[in-house]
Amino acid sequence: MKRHLISAADLTRDDAVLILDTAEEMARVADRPIKKLPTLRGRTVCNLFFEDSTRTRISFEAAEKRLSADVINFAAKGSSVSKGESLKDTAQTLEAMGVDAVVIRHGASGAPYRLANSGWIDAPVINAGDGTHQHPTQALLDAFTMRRRLIGPDAGIGQDLAGRRITIVGDVLHSRVARSNVDLLHTLGAEVTLVAPPTLVPVGVETWPCEVSYDLDSVLPKSDAVMMLRVQRERMNAAFFPTEREYSRRYGLDGDRMARMPGHALVMHPGPMVRGMEITAEVADSGRCTAVEQVANGVSIRMAVLYLLLGGNEPAVTNPRTEEK
Ligand code: NCD
Numbered sequence: 001m002k003r004h005l006i007s008a009a010d011l012t013r014d015d016a017v018l019i020l021d022t023a024e025e026m027a028r029v030a031d032r033p034i035k036k037l038p039t040l041r042g043r044t045v046c047n048l049f050f051e052d053s054t055r056t057r058i059s060f061e062a063a064e065k066r067l068s069a070d071v072i073n074f075a076a077k078g079s080s081v082s083k084g085e086s087l088k089d090t091a092q093t094l095e096a097m098g099v100d101a102v103v104i105r106h107g108a109s110g111a112p113y114r115l116a117n118s119g120w121i122d123a124p125v126i127n128a129g130d131g132t133h134q135h136p137t138q139a140l141l142d143a144f145t146m147r148r149r150l151i152g153p154d155a156g157i158g159q160d161l162a163g164r165r166i167t168i169v170g171d172v173l174h175s176r177v178a179r180s181n182v183d184l185l186h187t188l189g190a191e192v193t194l195v196a197p198p199t200l201v202p203v204g205v206e207t208w209p210c211e212v213s214y215d216l217d218s219v220l221p222k223s224d225a226v227m228m229l230r231v232q233r234e235r236m237n238a239a240f241f242p243t244e245r246e247y248s249r250r251y252g253l254d255g256d257r258m259a260r261m262p263g264h265a266l267v268m269h270p271g272p273m274v275r276g277m278e279i280t281a282e283v284a285d286s287g288r289c290t291a292v293e294q295v296a297n298g299v300s301i302r303m304a305v306l307y308l309l310l311g312g313n314e315p316a317v318t319n320p321r322t323e324e325k
Helices: 015-028 053-066 089-094 113-116 136-150 178-187 218-222 244-251 291-309 320-324
Strands: 044-049 071-074 101-106 126-129 165-171 191-195 211-213 226-227 266-268
Touching: 015 136, 015 178, 015 291, 044 089, 044 291, 053 071, 053 101, 053 126, 053 136, 053 191, 053 291, 089 101, 089 113, 101 113, 113 211, 126 136, 126 291, 136 178, 136 226, 136 266, 136 291, 165 178, 178 191, 191 218, 211 218
Parallel strands: 044 071, 044 101, 101 126, 165 191, 165 226, 191 211, 226 266
Antiparallel strands: none
């Protein structure tokens, strides 16, 4: 595995399966009365968040704490970044404090890559979402959720998602979640179809390892999982569709549409959901929607990534009796 996790495309099939398998071990810790491992004791992880986040930020922090790391949380709002400090100076401050890993979310595509390859900082860098570019741990937690649900937690060990048909629907243009999922799902052998209004399909999509369709109803019956994306208004500088109502009618998932999916198929959403826009409350609250499960799985995936990048020479999970010695 590479030293940093910047893009889902950095992962080989074996890297990705190793992360998913390690996350299964980590998930077992969540079932224990004391949800903590000593693995990263004495290590410091800094969460650098230049952009808003709920799930990803809390999830990384929970993962770090479950591995007993010391955690420093940095939010750009309220820091010297608002006074004009550059990423370089912020990075050098962290380096001077001796951090062992940096988790970064940034509005600019490429910021985590710059941080990892600039020489400003020595620690491994984990991308927690950069602009419209990549969000690799989201793709990993999505793949983990699909593998658990479609194959099973134990039966899934060592397995990829070969031949599974995954449909990703909505604002692909602005979505780092879609880009990361296309890369990772392809690596894991799945067949991906993107569905979006033509205005929200990125230029150059024909070079991506996936299909594109404009007709959601025709794709739904052939899907093992349907991932709904939020329309990212904060990244839009133009009108990409006439009205919200029209968008929902053609590209939103409601109960009638969900009924066209095969019985075993999942509805996924990375969050935050805009109920009534890309997904109705009926679908969001149904047993087929894995949105909440994805959040829980995110902690296990981030524990696995931190453990593997911070050089886990010792077993990640020792049994409780060995820990007591
Ligand atoms: C996504 C993100 O920030 O890229 N959310 C997440 O990380 N769970 C998707 C979004 O904001 O719509």
